[in-house]
Amino acid sequence: MSDERDPADPWQPPDQQPDQQPDSTGPVDVEHTRELSGSPVPPAPPTSSWWADEPTGWPATAPGPAEATGWPVPSAADAPPASGVADPAYAGSPQAAGQAGSGAYAGQAGYGAQDAAWAASQPAPTTADRRTGPGWGALVAVAAVASLVAAILGGLFGGWLGATNRVDFSSLDRGQTTIPRAGAGATARPSGSIASIAAAALPSVVTIKVKGADGAGTGSGFVIDHAGHILTNNHVVAGAAAGGSITVELSDGSQVDATVTGHDGSYDLAVIKIARTDLPPLTMGISKDVVVGDPVIAVGAPLGLESTVTSGIVSALNRPVSPGGDGNTQSFINAIQTDAAINPGNSGGPLLDMQGHVIGVNSAIARVPGTTDTQSGNIGVGFSIPSDQAVKTAEQLIKTGKAQHPVIGVVLDRQYSGAGVRILQQKTASSGDPVDPNGPAGKAGIKAGDVIVEFDGRRVNAPDDLVVAIRAKNVGDHVSMKVRRGSQTISVTLVLSGTSGS
16 A cells, blocks of 8 residues: 555646646645736926015115215216106105105105295294104104115115016025935845845756646756756656656756656655756755744745745744645645745745755645635745755655655545544445555554544644655654544554655
């Protein structure tokens, strides 16, 4: 007995064909990730209306040399008309002919004589009058000072504002505006940074283009040794395994042909080879030392965009993930979950730790429950095959072209919905005996109908949970198992045997 799956269970094909959709095969609905084929000029500010009501009779001329009194010295052209007729151009000007008295409206001929006659007709002020307020002399003096100030301000603003009534800022010193700019930089990044790790890893990561009977697709892979071997997912190259072509595009854009060395659908891993021995391999890390929260970097060709780098963290460990399709291509992954962006086309690319070591091979992404799309994008839940499993399987594929699968020798009842995982209760035409008497479970005393509740200290509640837990072990490992038989719970120890798959 070579597998712990029900041979009659109908799985959908992998995502190599756009018109087919994988079923939900575990706690999450997952799918493989193979890719199917100069500054505007601001408007001028509005003209200010602040000076709109300014009298227009004031002469718009710059002040001339000052007399002892402070008044501008009139030129010959400024002389008042001899006729004595009022001239509006001189309204308010202290230079008007015949000025006398306050001078507030001096500027029309004859006003000075009238002021003198009026003053002469007034009675002389008494002492009491002088006590009640300022005399005429004081008032005249105040008026003269006011006129002087008005004349000075008028000449000042008259010259500054000019005929247009606008302030002329052209003569102001605006100074120099200096916008701060960074100095000359460098593209070198410190060791251990994402940029530094990506720069070192990118020459070893490739884009894989496949043409086969089921169509064309794109995936990712990475160099694992100096012999030209490249590790990727089985679902990336499976279409060309039985006839087709594989082209590998290197990070420098050059392309070379590749052949399949070995592939395994259960672990969803494959090794291909190119005729290049000068490419730097990535270092494989130890996935059992990874903990939740570790920062990670995903590299690959999502949507055909080669040499793409994303980052995130390890979100969870030991996720039982089973993407894929019908029996032979169904995958069972004891996955590393990450929120690093993984999209179709990332399949087969490396998941790196912050030392630049490979801790996983990106393989699948979660799909929103209830959606019917064959391919979806990243929603922050991606899955990678742990590097410990990838190394073991890659070595087997390079050596023999096949991978070994540890088994316990039972057929599982996938219709059972209670707690734990039940072994088939009776023999069927397609499955044979529910328990292989010569297999690990049969030798340990396991019987048909027993319910497995724990495997190697890990509770299991679905068939895929158990298969994933078994496949994470090695052939020859001693493992403990608890089974429920009726009202009893029995603990047993068994030695895993193996079978080869493809």
